[in-house]
Structures are given as structure tokens and as C-alpha cells.
Amino acid sequence: MTWLTVTSSLRKLAVIAYPEPVADHLDRVVAQWGAERPDLDVSPMEVFGRLKRLFRLVDAELNRTFAEHGLDAPSFDVLATLKRSGPPYRLTPTGLMESAMVTSGAITQRLDRLEARGLVTRTRSDQDRRSRDVELTPEGHALIDRALPAHVANEHRLLAGLDEAQKAALIEAMRALLEDLGEGSG
Amino acid sequence: MTWLTVTSSLRKLAVIAYPEPVADHLDRVVAQWGAERPDLDVSPMEVFGRLKRLFRLVDAELNRTFAEHGLDAPSFDVLATLKRSGPPYRLTPTGLMESAMVTSGAITQRLDRLEARGLVTRTRSDQDRRSRDVELTPEGHALIDRALPAHVANEHRLLAGLDEAQKAALIEAMRALLEDLGEGSG
DNA sequence: CGAGGATGCCTTAGCGCTGAGATACATTGG
DNA sequence: CCAATGTATCTCAGCGCTAAGGCATCCTCG
Known part of the structure; x- marks a missing residue:
């Protein structure tokens, strides 16, 4: 050793x-x-190496709860983004794209899948006929309303080992790094 | 607002x-x-949401440097893992798999690509004929020796905005979370 | 020794994403 | 008003990964 x-x-x-x-x-x-x-x-690897491993492990843990509700991370992400946007639970693909940090093609495909399952609807916007209104269906609401509390409880569970000071320090350091990397400027 | x-x-x-x-x-x-x-x-989303966004942004930044050296993250990962293992710069696919946290199929494919480029060799082990010895070629050494300093410099650049206390707190909080999630027990 | 199980690696179908490009519509400036 | 440019979304080939399964080899233990 x-x-x-x-x-x-x-x-x-x-x-x-x-x-x-x-x-x-x-x-x-x-x-x-x-x-x-x-x-x-x-020494920077102490940060970025752990960031990578942590992301992978957390991702796997979160996916387990998503799967229990018939979802995966990309689908949950879209449904949750629509839900938290509040009434009328309607966003454009561009809005979803920026929130998820993926390309437009990825959002198109996510919406194809969700639409096929009847969890969202996609209609042409009247204001801008290039655009689309993506909206939660009653089934979409029901599903995210079921999955969200389980997901939040799961996240609490994963954080149970950290005290408040550690959580706060972690959050502030990540906030600072995100700002350095250009988050929030957009 | x-x-x-x-x-x-x-x-x-x-x-x-x-x-x-x-x-x-x-x-x-x-x-x-x-x-x-x-x-x-x-409130746990303050942690996990930032973790996800940070990972995506960092990943994109690191990939830029990899690309400047004709590499991507998976290839760099394998070459760097072999390099840091020290003489004789030789590991098994299983070792690489555990380090990278990916499946055996992913490692097989990474090695296919690297072998085709002449950056690693794959030979049958004498001790265990199921196993393989993956070893850096001179070209592999030359490439990782060029790419590594650039990568490390890039990581230093990304961390420049954090002071020592923030870095230390970030590292310790991530270490605690990783341990909670079962890292190090393996 | 020899059977049964474990291990190490490879194969392959399928998945979600990217990057490049296409299409349709909107906006701007002359 | 129209041409040029910008914007919103979709299309699609290609990529790396996973999950499941296959094969060869090794190990354990009766």
C-alpha cells in the first residue's frame, strides 16, 4: 500500500x-x-474524478426509482420540467432543451416516446407556427405525481449521510463552479 | 421574478x-x-441537480482538450489508466472495467478501437488463458504523454475560481457521499 | 479425477444522444 | 413588399453504452 x-x-x-x-x-x-x-x-483530479464517479453512482441509484414507475431519467426529466413549470403545464421543445442541456434532436425523440405513451401532447403554437406547445396529459400528471415524491424521498435517502455544513459547502462550491463555466449567464 | x-x-x-x-x-x-x-x-435537488449540470458542463470542457489530441473521453480514460498503473503499463480488461465503471462490453469495444489505432496491444495471459494483457504501445505512451499535461492544465483552469477551502469542502463532501454509495468497499 | 459452478472476455441487438443538415416559418431592413 | 437572415423543430446516420447471453477456461470439492 x-x-x-x-x-x-x-x-x-x-x-x-x-x-x-x-x-x-x-x-x-x-x-x-x-x-x-x-x-x-x-490534485484537480480529486474534484473531477470524484464528480464523475459520483455522477455515475447517483445516476444508477436514481434510475432504480424511475424504473419502479415505468420511467427512465430522460422521460422523468421532461415530465418533471413540465410539472414544475406550473399551470398550464406547457412548454416548448426549446425550453425543454435548455433545461435538460441536450440537443434538439434528443428532445424530439424524448417527446416522440412520451407522446406515444399518451403522457404529453404536442400541438402547433398559434403565436408562432414554427413552434410547438408540449403539455402534460392527465395521464402524464398522474404519473409524475406518483413518481416525484418517490424520487424526492430517494434523493433524501442518498443525502442522509451528509450533515448540513457539508451539504451547504457542497452546494456553494458547485454553484461557484457552475457560474465559472457560464451557467446563469444564459 | x-x-x-x-x-x-x-x-x-x-x-x-x-x-x-x-x-x-x-x-x-x-x-x-x-x-x-x-x-x-x-432541497436535495440543490445537490443532485447541480451535480448533473456540473458533470455535463465539465464533460464538454474536458472533451475539447481530448479532441485536440485526437482522443475522446473513453479512449483517454483507458490510456491514462494504463499509464498511471506504472511499469509494465499492463492491465486486464477487468481491471480497466472496474476503474472506468462501465460494462465488459464497453471495455471490449474501447480496446477494439485503441488496438485498431495501434495505441494498445492485447495478448493472451500465460497465467490465466481466459484473461488478456492490455499494454500501451510506444505510440500509446507518446500520445498519453502529450495529452495528459494538457488535460491536467485544463482541469487546473476549470478550478481556478475556487479557493482552497471550497475545494477541500467539495472533495470531502463528495468523498463522504461516495463512501455512502459503496465506493471503497469494493 | 471429474462435475458443477465461477470467472474473463466477447458478441450483439437495441437504446438515447450528437452533429449535420433540412424544412418551414418569422423577423428585419431596405 | 421582398430578400436575407434568423429561429424552431425535425430527420437521420453514426457512436458508445448496456443487458443478456455465449464460449472458453479455471476452480472447488465430493
């Missing part, structure tokens, strides 16, 4: 802030690079 | 810790749910 002897300055800071963290995959990765390329400061 | 009047308890905590954060996409999402479903505590 020679990799345990290598620690970055960030790691040491962390140890001071929160006692006894367990070595995880990224500690090993950083230690390996320390041995192989000691000339490089790979 | 009625959504600005709605704030979660987490949000207020955060405001105390770091002055004047700008409202971002997730603030709006949480405010919308507050109006539509005031019975639900959707």
Missing part, C-alpha cells in the same frame, strides 16, 4: 477539516500519478 | 457562509417546486 504515503496538499487540508476520511478510488489514482508523474500537480 | 422570494433553509445557510451567490438554474428549479409542490422538501 505504498500509495498511502503520497498525499496532496488538498488532501491534508481535508484531513484537518474532517477527521478520518477513508481512502477511496481517487486517493489511489492521485497516488499512482504521484509515483508515475511527480512533475504534474494532479 | 417571484421565484426569488422562495429560499430553502440550505440556501440561507449557504448565504451566510459565502456572501452574494448569484441565482442559478437550480435556484429557479427549487423555487418552482416550492410554488407547485410546497408539501415536498426538494
Whole structure:
């Protein structure tokens, strides 16, 4: 376990802030690079490597709850975006596209699937005949009303291990990073 | 901007810790749910929503640097995993699979592509004839040696807006979440 | 030893997404 | 009013991944 002897300055800071963290995959990765390329400061990997792994694990956990309701993440995303937009629960594909951060082609296909299942309707807009009004059907409402509380409970469960200070710090650091990357300017 | 009047308890905590954060996409999402479903505590979305958006934005940024070196994220991932494993720069598909958190089929295909480009070799193991030894070729070494410093510099650039305390808090919170989700136990 | 199960990797159908491009409609400026 | 440009959506080929299953090899234990 020679990799345990290598620690970055960030790691040491962390140890001071929160006692006894367990070595995880990224500690090993950083230690390996320390041995192989000691000339490089790979400490940013502590952030981005964990971001990637966390995203994958969370994604899998959330999908399980979606599947229990006959949904997947893309479908849930569209239904939830329509629901939280409030009355009249109607958005354009462009609005959905910006919210989901996917291309227009992806939204077209998501809506094809949801429309085929009778969960949303797609009508031509009267104001702008290029555009479409996407709206929840009663079935769509019923489904998202069932799935949402389960999803929220699932998210609470996943966060149960963090205290308020950790959550707040996590949120603020991610907020800062998002702003750096141009979020909110659009 | 009625959504600005709605704030979660987490949000207020955060405001105390770091002055004047700008409202971002997730603030709006949480405010919308507050109006539509005031019975639900959707504060976990502050974490998971930002995690998702951050992952997407970071992924796009990192891919740009990979592309400058004729790579994409999956290829870079395999080459970097082999490189950081140190001499003799050789791993099995199973090892690569666990590191990348993808299925065996995904690794097979990644290796097909890299082998076709002459960046890795795949030979039968002598110890276990079911297994394979995947090894960097000289061309693979040359490519990852060029791409890695650029990638690390890129990651430093993306983190430039965070101070040390924010980085440390972010890392420790993600480490705690990863451990909750079963990382490190494997 | 030899059967049954475990393991390591590969194959393949199907899925959701991207990127490039097409179409239809809207807006702007002369 | 019209031409030029911009905008909203859809189309489609191609990509990487998953899930399920197959094959060869290894291991365990009666």
C-alpha cells in the first residue's frame, strides 16, 4: 500500500477539516500519478474524478426509482420540467432543451416516446407556427405525481449521510463552479 | 421574478457562509417546486441537480482538450489508466472495467478501437488463458504523454475560481457521499 | 479425477444522444 | 413588399453504452 504515503496538499487540508476520511478510488489514482508523474500537480483530479464517479453512482441509484414507475431519467426529466413549470403545464421543445442541456434532436425523440405513451401532447403554437406547445396529459400528471415524491424521498435517502455544513459547502462550491463555466449567464 | 422570494433553509445557510451567490438554474428549479409542490422538501435537488449540470458542463470542457489530441473521453480514460498503473503499463480488461465503471462490453469495444489505432496491444495471459494483457504501445505512451499535461492544465483552469477551502469542502463532501454509495468497499 | 459452478472476455441487438443538415416559418431592413 | 437572415423543430446516420447471453477456461470439492 505504498500509495498511502503520497498525499496532496488538498488532501491534508481535508484531513484537518474532517477527521478520518477513508481512502477511496481517487486517493489511489492521485497516488499512482504521484509515483508515475511527480512533475504534474494532479490534485484537480480529486474534484473531477470524484464528480464523475459520483455522477455515475447517483445516476444508477436514481434510475432504480424511475424504473419502479415505468420511467427512465430522460422521460422523468421532461415530465418533471413540465410539472414544475406550473399551470398550464406547457412548454416548448426549446425550453425543454435548455433545461435538460441536450440537443434538439434528443428532445424530439424524448417527446416522440412520451407522446406515444399518451403522457404529453404536442400541438402547433398559434403565436408562432414554427413552434410547438408540449403539455402534460392527465395521464402524464398522474404519473409524475406518483413518481416525484418517490424520487424526492430517494434523493433524501442518498443525502442522509451528509450533515448540513457539508451539504451547504457542497452546494456553494458547485454553484461557484457552475457560474465559472457560464451557467446563469444564459 | 417571484421565484426569488422562495429560499430553502440550505440556501440561507449557504448565504451566510459565502456572501452574494448569484441565482442559478437550480435556484429557479427549487423555487418552482416550492410554488407547485410546497408539501415536498426538494432541497436535495440543490445537490443532485447541480451535480448533473456540473458533470455535463465539465464533460464538454474536458472533451475539447481530448479532441485536440485526437482522443475522446473513453479512449483517454483507458490510456491514462494504463499509464498511471506504472511499469509494465499492463492491465486486464477487468481491471480497466472496474476503474472506468462501465460494462465488459464497453471495455471490449474501447480496446477494439485503441488496438485498431495501434495505441494498445492485447495478448493472451500465460497465467490465466481466459484473461488478456492490455499494454500501451510506444505510440500509446507518446500520445498519453502529450495529452495528459494538457488535460491536467485544463482541469487546473476549470478550478481556478475556487479557493482552497471550497475545494477541500467539495472533495470531502463528495468523498463522504461516495463512501455512502459503496465506493471503497469494493 | 471429474462435475458443477465461477470467472474473463466477447458478441450483439437495441437504446438515447450528437452533429449535420433540412424544412418551414418569422423577423428585419431596405 | 421582398430578400436575407434568423429561429424552431425535425430527420437521420453514426457512436458508445448496456443487458443478456455465449464460449472458453479455471476452480472447488465430493
